[in-house]
Amino acid sequence: xxxxxxxxxxxxxxxxxxxxxxxxxxxxxxxxxxxxxxxxxxxxxxxxxxxxxxxxxxxxxxxxxxxxxxxxxxxxxxxxxxxxxxxxxxxxxxxxxxxxxxxxxxxxxxxxxxxxxxxxxxxxxxxxxxxxxxxxxxxxxxxxxxxxxxxxxxxxxxxxxxxxxxxxxxxxxxxxxxxxxxxxxxxxxxxxxxxxxxxxxxxxxxxxxxxxxxxxxxxxxxxxxxxxxxxxxxxxxxxxxxxxxxxxxxxxxxxxxxxxxxxxxxxxxxxxxxxxxxxxxxx
Amino acid sequence: xxxxxxxxxxxxxxxxxxxxxxxxxxxxxxxxxxxxxxxxxxxxxxxxxxxxxxxxxxxxxxxxxxxxxxxxxxxxxxxxxxxxxxxxxxxxxxxxxxxxxxxxxxxxxxxxxxxxxxxxxxxxxxxxxxxxxxxxxxxxxxxxxxxxxxxxxxxxxxxxxxxxxxxxxxxxxxxxxxxxxxxxxxxxxxxxxxxxxxxxxxxxxxxxxxxxxxxxxxxxxxxxxxxxxxxxxxxxxxxxxxxxxxxxxxxxxxxxxxxxxxxxxxxxxxxxxxxxxxxxxxxxxxxxxxxxxxxxxxxxxxxxxxxxxxxxxxxxxxxxxxxxxxxxxxxxxxxxxxxxxxxxxxxxxxxxxxxxxxxxxxxxxxxxxxxxxxxxxxxxxxxxxxxxxxxxxxxxxxxxxxxxxxxxxxxxxxxxxxxxxxxxxxxxxxxxxxxxxxxxxxxxxxxxxxxxxxxxxxxxxxxxxxxxxxxxxxxxxxxxxxxxxxxxxxxxxxxxxxxxxxxxxxxxxxxxxxxxxxxxxxxxxxxxxxxxxxxxxxxxxxxxxxxxxxxxxxxxxxxxxxxxxxxxxxxxxxxxxxxxxxxxxxxxxxxxxxxxxxxxxxxxxxxxxxxxxxxxxxxxxxxxxxxxxxxxxxxxxxxxxxxxxxxxxx
Numbered sequence: 001x002x003x004x005x006x007x008x009x010x011x012x013x014x015x016x017x018x019x020x021x022x023x024x025x026x027x028x029x030x031x032x033x034x035x036x037x038x039x040x041x042x043x044x045x046x047x048x049x050x051x052x053x054x055x056x057x058x059x060x061x062x063x064x065x066x067x068x069x070x071x072x073x074x075x076x077x078x079x080x081x082x083x084x085x086x087x088x089x090x091x092x093x094x095x096x097x098x099x100x101x102x103x104x105x106x107x108x109x110x111x112x113x114x115x116x117x118x119x120x121x122x123x124x125x126x127x128x129x130x131x132x133x134x135x136x137x138x139x140x141x142x143x144x145x146x147x148x149x150x151x152x153x154x155x156x157x158x159x160x161x162x163x164x165x166x167x168x169x170x171x172x173x174x175x176x177x178x179x180x181x182x183x184x185x186x187x188x189x190x191x192x193x194x195x196x197x198x199x200x201x202x203x204x205x206x207x208x209x210x211x212x213x214x215x216x217x218x219x220x221x222x223x224x225x226x227x228x229x230x231x232x233x234x235x236x237x238x239x240x241x242x243x244x245x246x247x248x249x250x251x252x253x254x255x256x257x258x259x260x261x262x263x264x265x266x267x268x269x270x271x272x273x274x275x276x277x278x279x280x281x282x283x
Numbered sequence: 284x285x286x287x288x289x290x291x292x293x294x295x296x297x298x299x300x301x302x303x304x305x306x307x308x309x310x311x312x313x314x315x316x317x318x319x320x321x322x323x324x325x326x327x328x329x330x331x332x333x334x335x336x337x338x339x340x341x342x343x344x345x346x347x348x349x350x351x352x353x354x355x356x357x358x359x360x361x362x363x364x365x366x367x368x369x370x371x372x373x374x375x376x377x378x379x380x381x382x383x384x385x386x387x388x389x390x391x392x393x394x395x396x397x398x399x400x401x402x403x404x405x406x407x408x409x410x411x412x413x414x415x416x417x418x419x420x421x422x423x424x425x426x427x428x429x430x431x432x433x434x435x436x437x438x439x440x441x442x443x444x445x446x447x448x449x450x451x452x453x454x455x456x457x458x459x460x461x462x463x464x465x466x467x468x469x470x471x472x473x474x475x476x477x478x479x480x481x482x483x484x485x486x487x488x489x490x491x492x493x494x495x496x497x498x499x500x501x502x503x504x505x506x507x508x509x510x511x512x513x514x515x516x517x518x519x520x521x522x523x524x525x526x527x528x529x530x531x532x533x534x535x536x537x538x539x540x541x542x543x544x545x546x547x548x549x550x551x552x553x554x555x556x557x558x559x560x561x562x563x564x565x566x567x568x569x570x571x572x573x574x575x576x577x578x579x580x581x582x583x584x585x586x587x588x589x590x591x592x593x594x595x596x597x598x599x600x601x602x603x604x605x606x607x608x609x610x611x612x613x614x615x616x617x618x619x620x621x622x623x624x625x626x627x628x629x630x631x632x633x634x635x636x637x638x639x640x641x642x643x644x645x646x647x648x649x650x651x652x653x654x655x656x657x658x659x660x661x662x663x664x665x666x667x668x669x670x671x672x673x674x675x676x677x678x679x680x681x682x683x684x685x686x687x688x689x690x691x692x693x694x695x696x697x698x699x700x701x702x703x704x705x706x707x708x709x710x711x712x713x714x715x716x717x718x719x720x721x722x723x724x725x726x727x728x729x730x731x732x733x734x735x736x737x738x739x740x741x742x743x744x745x746x747x748x749x750x751x752x753x754x755x756x757x758x759x760x761x762x763x764x765x766x767x768x769x770x771x772x773x774x775x776x777x778x779x780x781x782x783x784x785x786x787x788x789x790x791x792x793x794x795x796x797x798x799x800x801x802x803x804x805x806x807x808x809x810x811x812x813x814x815x816x817x818x819x820x821x822x823x824x825x826x827x828x829x830x831x832x833x834x835x836x837x838x839x840x841x842x843x844x845x846x847x848x849x850x851x852x853x854x855x856x857x858x859x860x861x862x863x864x865x866x867x868x869x870x871x872x873x874x875x876x877x878x879x880x881x882x883x884x885x886x887x888x889x890x891x892x893x894x895x896x897x898x899x900x901x902x903x904x905x906x907x908x909x910x911x912x913x914x915x916x917x918x919x920x921x922x923x924x925x926x927x928x929x930x931x932x933x
Contacts, residue, residue, distance in 0.1 A: 143474070155473075172477070173476075173477045173478070174477075175472055175473065175477050176472065176473050177469030177470075177472045177473055185360070185465070186468060186469045186472075188472050188483070190477070205485075206360060206485045208360070209358075209569075224469060226465055226466040226469030226470070227469040227470055227472060227474075228466075228469070228470050228473065228474075229473050229474075244566070246546075246564075246566055247343070247485060247486070247487070247567070248340075248342045248343050248543060248544075248546060248566055248567035248568050248569055249342075249343040249358055249487055249569055250360065250485055
């Protein structure tokens with residue numbers, strides 16, 4: 001009979017001891033350790049992200065001058081369009097403020113935009129979270145809305161010194177109030193476990209009975225200001241079908257999300273300018 | 284060969300025990316077989332009763348529409364934050380341990396502070412049962428505080444509510460906060476983590492897009508616990524969500540149609556009664572929809588025209604008896620009664636006397652509008668002819684009593700058409716006395732004034748009085764006197780009718796029949812053509828009818844009492860009435876107008892009654908009720924120009 005060699009099971013014993021210790025230490029300490037580990041990793045992620053940017057920069061250097069000039073012209077055109085839109089928006093905002101003052105309406109929430117590069121998609125959360133390159137250094141708060149040109153991206157769930165973690169709109173742990181475009185009644189949007197293939201999906205429930213969706217005319221699901229996190233009207237996704245839910249009256253259905261959510265490079269965090277006043281603010 | 288084999292055939296003790304063991308084995312096998320094969324069903328049922336629970340989920344009610352498909356009553360979302368107690372069990376235990384430790388420490392400290400002679404061991408034992416409820420309340424209140432923080436509310440939970448829920452509704456979610464506003468609901472959706480035990484529950488509450496319009500007719504619902512025995516459960520303990528039943532109006536009359544189909548869920552529960560797994564379920568289904576005959580545009584016109592005054596207005600389709608509008612004022616906003624009636628709202632409606640449906644729950648003297656019936660009775664009886672005339676000097680003596688006409692100096696010589704036009708009391712006093720009360724009573728009964736109309740709205744009053752000699756002897760205890768006949772012939776005295784009856788009466792005249800069966804259900808064109816109102820032809824000759832109608836048309840003419848109802852291009856036949864009535868403990872005026880249009884092809888019949896609420900109110904049929912009727916006719920022209928006889932450019 002072979003002699004039991006204790007040195008061979010040493011690693012197992014060490015692992016067991018570590019797991020036991022991890023099991024018994026207080027939750028506060030665990031959270032602290034996790035946060036410390038994350039902070040420790042963050043610089044490496046940020047550095048990798050900067051290197052990616054540098055790589056992209058050098059890749060673009062290989063373009064010809066003609067191509068760069070053409071791209072520059074495109075940028076100039078886009079800029080002038082944005083300037084025009086910006087002026088228009090400012091005029092409309094002034095008009096809204098004037099009407100609000102006349103009608104004595106409660107003020108709307110105002111946001112500041114903080115554009116941030118996406119560092120990585122978090123493997124630990126089944127790719128349902130992203131890490132962005134801005135954190136406490138830019139006063140990013142937990143719970144802030146994150147958007148991109150296609151609409152809602154998600155919500156900030158954790159903020160570190162230089163990075164923030166964002167729960168994506170595709171995540172089953174993400175839920176928000178929304179409404180169908182042109183309809184003020186709130187419905188519930190929630191992410192779905194993603195299959196890994198095809199466009200990302202979510203679900204919608206509590207849709208009123210008279211709302212009709214079809215593949216020919218899909219309904220636009222947009223954010224509502226009622227929840228207090230998102231400004232109104234941001235695109236969440238499109239709904240092609242609705243069917244009666246288990247209440248016997250409200251409908252539920254699937255939401256097709258923007259495919260670009262699977263390859264995000266840059267997002268904007270909406271930071272509320274003032275804390276919400278439950279009495280006087282329109283959320 | 285073993286020792287046993289040697290003795291088995293011989294030793295009687297072994298044989299004896301062998302048979303005992305054999306008998307016991309056979310008994311066991313038979314018993315097992317009986318229990319497994321024959322009594323299995325019984326045990327399955329016992330097992331089911333012990334481990335399964337049923338939840339009844341009532342289906343949403345059907346919608347109510349007007350005749351054009353406008354939603355009158357629907358379902359809106361009713362949000363609440365709930366928690367399943369099963370999800371909190373670990374927290375209950377943790378909180379309970381914490382409280383027990385604290386309580387024990389406190390008791391020990393108090394114990395040690397006491398003098399030795401007052402110390403008893405029982406003083407060291409906490410009340411475990413009470414602490415258990417305190418622990419549960421603490422945990423639940425923590426979640427409510429979380430909701431309060433997000434919504435800005437200030438809700439609390441009582442131990443009593445928790446105990447009641449544990450004992451009666453354990454399998455159902457415990458409501459933490461009910462009747463959330465849409466913004467509160469949205470905030471909770473976004474700010475309560477998905478993994479939290481707090482769930483946002485969406486139920487339905489009745490919703491009335493037009494608020495006060497036709498409130499009494501549509502009715503409201505009440506939340507009740509459904510009868511769990513209505514759906515056989517096979518002995519499984521049943522929990523039920525509250526359901527809604529129609530309390531008044533159409534909600535009550537068509538409760539069976541509107542009620543949804545109840546859904547069920549069968550849950551396996553653990554030994555403590557908490558849910559374990561869902562075994563089976565049937566989704567509730569919404570009830571059937573009801574399409575009413577009401578035209579919401581006419582309804583709103585009637586409601587707006589009545590305004591703040593107390594009264595009733597009804598518009599009927601002359602041909603089918605369909606109710607196009609039915610308004611009773613004062614009214615109330617039905618949305619204020621959903622999802623439940625707040626005590627304050629109930630009291631406020633009660634104080635205004637708004638619960639009463641004045642179209643059919645209260646009866647009033649019809650005043651001069653009843654003269655049309657006196658005319659018909661007289662013509663059929665032969666006492667009123669085309670040549671009948673009376674000289675109205677403004678007063679009429681019956682015995683020692685003087686009866687007045689409303690025209691102080693009289694109408695001078697009037698025939699029947701002129702008497703209708705000017706609403707001459709003297710003409711009808713004289714003619715009433717000539718024909719006698721028996722003729723008037725019989726005619727009123729023929730037109731259905733002694734019966735309920737049978738409309739599909741509950742609580743129609745039975746206090747309808749068509750006075751006769753027998754009636755007075757029985758009810759009042761006095762003999763009939765000529766003055767009673769005179770009063771009855773002008774619609775005063777003991778006579779009591781509902782505004783709805785007056786609407787059916789004028790619709791019957793327009794159709795030249797004695798009865799109109801009002802209905803609140805929209806009829807298809809084919810059904811509308813086949814309506815049998817159950818009456819008979821009025822029985823007037825063409826000339827007699829022409830004279831009656833001529834008088835009614837002259838009422839709305841330049842010199843008539845109802846001239847304010849005139850509409851260019853629409854021929855209206857009507858009759859005004861002003862009655863004295865004792866209500867609210869004082870003498871008040873009642874203003875009436877009944878009429879139909881267009882005269883050449885009657886389509887709509889209208890009855891309006893406006894009730895004075897103070898002795899200072901000086902109401903008259905022509906000037907008070909007439910304009911209300913006019914607004915209804917105008918809206919009818921707007922909505923149905925062709926039926927009103929107006930040409931429409933195509």
